[in-house]
Amino acid sequence: MCFHCPIDNKGDVSGLWETGEERGLRFKTDPGSGTAAASSVAMAPLEAAELCFPELNASCRKPQQRRSGAAPLSVLLSCISLLTVLLNLLVIVSISHFRQLHTPTNLLLLSLAVSDFLVGFLLMPVRILLLDGCWFLGNSLCGLFYYVSFVLTSASVGNMVLISADRYVAICDPLGYSTKVTHERVRVCVCVCWACSVSYNGSILHDFLMHPDAYNSCYGECVAVINYVTGAVDVVLTFIGPITVIIVLYVRVFVVAVSQARAMRSQIVSLQGSVGAVSKTSERKAAKTLGVVVVVFLLCFCPYFYPSLVGQDMSTSVMFSVFGVWLLYCNSCLNPVIYALFYHWFRKCVKLIVTLQIMQPDSCDAHML
Helix, strand or coil: CCCCCCECCCCEEECCCCCHHHHCCCCCECCCCCCECHHHCCCCHHHHHCECCCCCCCECECCHHHCCCHHHHHHHHHHHHHHHHHHHHHHHHHHHHCHHHCCHHHHHHHHHHHHHHHHHHHHHHHHHHHHHCCCCCHHHHHHHHHHHHHHHHHHHHHHHHHHHHHHHHHHHCHHHHHHHCCHHHHHHHHHHHHHHHHHHHHHHCHHHHHCCCCCCCCECCCCCEEEHHHHHHHHHHHHHHHHHHHHHHHHHHHHHHHHHHHHHHCCCCCHHHHHHHHHHHHHHHHHHHHHHHHHHHHHHHHHHHHHHHHCCCCCCCHHHHHHHHHHHHHHHHHHHHHHHHHCHHHHHHHHHHHCCHHHCCCHHHCCCC
């Protein structure tokens, strides 16, 4: 998961691993003698040990500064990966198993949980391996890794837009919500979101997927490069545009929610009115919870896309390589934590799953709300 790569101010969009230190040494051959030139004489055993593939002269060198503290960092990130997988798996099982949770909003949360689960299950472990600064999985998996990273990023952004639109309709048009937002329409929207993500990223990475080693300077490197125009369009379509939509929708939701709260406080409601008030309160609580999800999403995604927005190439920064990408990944771990803090039904589901009560007959019909 390099995710969508930061724009290089020289005209390229470069992957995280296209850095000076990870390129290592490129060994040139003297055409006159057929042996290594003076600039690439036989290396001492210590230097050979620093190569990703010591038996190959064209191997990349391992970054020196990443060796100190690598073991504790790997343990920490492995725990984050495992936690991401387990928490999102709980969300997936909860919404899928209990029928009462089969609401349009929860279907969107389910789609988001699937993308977050795949981040923890597929991308985080690979990134932990990359802490060593070497790519050991071959060119084909290099292309597949970038492609899956791009797809999951786009799908996550798309899911957040759909969630924001869902809350907008629920708060701003509560009477028409049940007719406008149906299970069928939500399923179609989710399928379109994933299909667009798969096809769109396949198109912008087509050349790279055909030749995943085209920009590698040494053996043991995984670099993805797309041209400046494509990279700029990609940033607009996968970050600036969706983020603008999300912010505009939630500003509108916030304004309407505040006005509804003031109106409710100024009225003396009857029993029937109280039921309606409870319903509106529930909708506002859901909007507040998902608003927190969106804010966390922005905080996790913005630092990664910052270089693209300001036109700087920060791919050579070790701090950016680790902090930027893993902050992006942590969003996948934080979403189910937010659910646990704000949703009573999620905590109840976790209890039933952990105690294996979901194995009982008719457990799917249990009252969860």
